[in-house]
Amino acid sequence: MSDFWWDVIDPIQSVLDGVMFGSIYALIGIGFTLIFGVMHKINLAYAAASIGGAYASLAAFQLLSAPALVVFLCAAVASGVIGYAVYICCFRFIPEHLPLATLMASVGMLILIDEVVVHATAGMPEPYPAMFDDVMIDLEPFWVRGDLLMIFVLSVIAMMILLYILYRTRLGIATRAVAQQPAAAQLCGIGQQNTNAVTFIITGALGGLAGAMVGASVGILSPLLALPLTVKGLIVTVIGGLGSIPGAIVAGLLVGGFENVFQYFRGVTERDIYVMLLLFVFLTFRPQGLFGRMSTRD
Amino acid sequence: MLEVQGLVTNYGMIEALKGVDISAAEGRITCVLGPNGAGKTTLLMTIAGLLRPRRGSVTFEGRDITAASSAAVVHQGLALVPENRLVFPDMTVRENLVAGAYTRLARNRGEAMADLDRMLERFPVLNARVNANAGTLSGGEQQMLAVARALMTKPRCLLMDEPSLGLAPLIVAEVFNIIRELNEDGVTILLVEQNAHMALTVAHHFFLLDQGLVAFDGDPGAMAEDEVIQRAYLGSAGG
Numbered sequence: 001m002s003d004f005w006w007d008v009i010d011p012i013q014s015v016l017d018g019v020m021f022g023s024i025y026a027l028i029g030i031g032f033t034l035i036f037g038v039m040h041k042i043n044l045a046y047a048a049a050s051i052g053g054a055y056a057s058l059a060a061f062q063l064l065s066a067p068a069l070v071v072f073l074c075a076a077v078a079s080g081v082i083g084y085a086v087y088i089c090c091f092r093f094i095p096e097h098l099p100l101a102t103l104m105a106s107v108g109m110l111i112l113i114d115e116v117v118v119h120a121t122a123g124m125p126e127p128y129p130a131m132f133d134d135v136m137i138d139l140e141p142f143w144v145r146g147d148l149l150m151i152f153v154l155s156v157i158a159m160m161i162l163l164y165i166l167y168r169t170r171l172g173i174a175t176r177a178v179a180q181q182p183a184a185a186q187l188c189g190i191g192q193q194n195t196n197a198v199t200f201i202i203t204g205a206l207g208g209l210a211g212a213m214v215g216a217s218v219g220i221l222s223p224l225l226a227l228p229l230t231v232k233g234l235i236v237t238v239i240g241g242l243g244s245i246p247g248a249i250v251a252g253l254l255v256g257g258f259e260n261v262f263q264y265f266r267g268v269t270e271r272d273i274y275v276m277l278l279l280f281v282f283l284t285f286r287p288q289g290l291f292g293r294m295s296t297r298d
Numbered sequence: 299m300l301e302v303q304g305l306v307t308n309y310g311m312i313e314a315l316k317g318v319d320i321s322a323a324e325g326r327i328t329c330v331l332g333p334n335g336a337g338k339t340t341l342l343m344t345i346a347g348l349l350r351p352r353r354g355s356v357t358f359e360g361r362d363i364t365a366a367s368s369a370a371v372v373h374q375g376l377a378l379v380p381e382n383r384l385v386f387p388d389m390t391v392r393e394n395l396v397a398g399a400y401t402r403l404a405r406n407r408g409e410a411m412a413d414l415d416r417m418l419e420r421f422p423v424l425n426a427r428v429n430a431n432a433g434t435l436s437g438g439e440q441q442m443l444a445v446a447r448a449l450m451t452k453p454r455c456l457l458m459d460e461p462s463l464g465l466a467p468l469i470v471a472e473v474f475n476i477i478r479e480l481n482e483d484g485v486t487i488l489l490v491e492q493n494a495h496m497a498l499t500v501a502h503h504f505f506l507l508d509q510g511l512v513a514f515d516g517d518p519g520a521m522a523e524d525e526v527i528q529r530a531y532l533g534s535a536g537g
Contacts (some may be wrong), residue, residue, distance in 0.1 A: 168401045177386050177397045184384035186348060189372035189401035189451060
């Protein structure tokens with residue numbers, strides 16, 4: 001093979017790894033975007049709740065030494081519960097015409113969840129179970145890391161379940177109806193508050209899975225993961241277009257591949273500079289995002 | 299069948315209804331006329347449970363529904379076709395109708411689905427575009443869809459908020475034909491309109507709402523003779 005070929009193999013490899021890891025960003029982005037779609041509000045506590053759920057699932061790991069997959073499911077359930085609590089505390093009782101109040105309430109919740117985690121673990125990182133982390137699949141000339149492949153597959157399954165719920169069930173009809181035309185949804189007898197609450201639980205579960213997979217891929221859980229994940233999730237949401245699920249998926253994979261290739265070329269310390277640059281380019285040239293519309297509110 | 303007494307509702311900071319008494323008799327078409335800002339839409343939204351009244355009561359078939367949620371009102375058999383139709387734009391025509399049957403899906407899915415097929419038969423325009431997104435429909439088609447969606451809740455009384463708004467005259471005539479047919483099928487109708495001429499062709503009873511108060515209450519004969527209504531709504535040449 002030519003020298004050129006050897007030069008591009010490694011960057012391509014890092015893009016592949018990044019895209020697979022980016023499926024986690026896609027999940028977090030979907031969470032942000034779905035809540036925005038239904039309530040037209042941003043839940044800034046979302047990524048912190050996801051990490052919080054992953055921490056809660058550590059109990060299953062440390063006390064029961066449950067297998068990794070069970071721990072992941074526990075994380076999803078725990079984050080679903082936290083999601084509901086966030087809804088009740090920060091969204092349910094704050095009047096609709098005060099979006100800033102809900103935003104600040106969710107910031108408070110982000111800090112609260114973060115602090116609870118820090119105090120419960122004395123701020124020390126905790127080992128988190130991984131799956132297939134010793135597997136390497138050889139696809140000459142590339143390698144597929146077993147743990148990344150598992151993350152990707154689990155994310156795709158979670159997304160398919162979500163899309164099934166949204167497009168094939170009564171609950172999905174209610175969710176989309178409330179998102180598109182809240183007044184008309186009420187006239188159809190769809191309870192807006194119930195639908196909002198269920199949306200928080202579902203996106204919470206999705207985030208819990210994402211948080212668990214972050215822990216699994218790094219091998220440890222740290223409270224320091226919450227803020228970067230929040231930022232990445234918001235970037236993915238903006239690049240994908242607020243309210244667009246396909247947008248969040250594509251943008252998640254894009255950001256994942258993009259950051260990893262820059263990590264390969266410029267190192268982990270400079271990586272996020274380029275991600276911010278990507279966000280900047282989007283905000284300047286395509287502020288509505290990949291799949292967004294210029295104006296969705298009527 | 300539907301009794302509204304002394305209804306006072308604020309819309310934002312404004313007192314939009316200042317003590318409104320109206321009623322809709324069973325099996326009849328009752329029409330509420332009035333200029334923009336008279337409180338017509340506020341009235342329907344209060345009845346449907348989207349707005350909370352400050353005072354007064356709404357009674358439907360002898361049951362007090364004043365403080366009921368919109369879902370509870372739908373459950374009682376009262377449906378509102380909202381102003382500007384408010385279809386779900388990114389859902390297909392079929393999904394819009396399924397959403398209309400939302401409260402019935404959990405209890406009797408089979409019956410709701412059979413009703414959906416019947417609804418598509420009744421509205422061939424919708425059947426032709428059953429898998430199109432509702433946002434791509436024309437204004438007239440969206441109005442049909444909004445009516446069909448409300449009918450999917452199986453209402454005994456249908457509230458309609460300016461169904462002729464923004465539609466071509468030919469389509470308006472079609473919409474009023476459907477209103478008449480629905481009424482012949484036994485659905486009580488409370489219609490809010492600005493198009494007094496069209497309303498005169500179908501309604502059995504009229505109310506005139508002006509600045510949050512009822513200014514006229516009578517049958518079509520009395521209305522056609524009322525001088526104020528003559529000048530304001532039917533043109534000086536008369537109906």
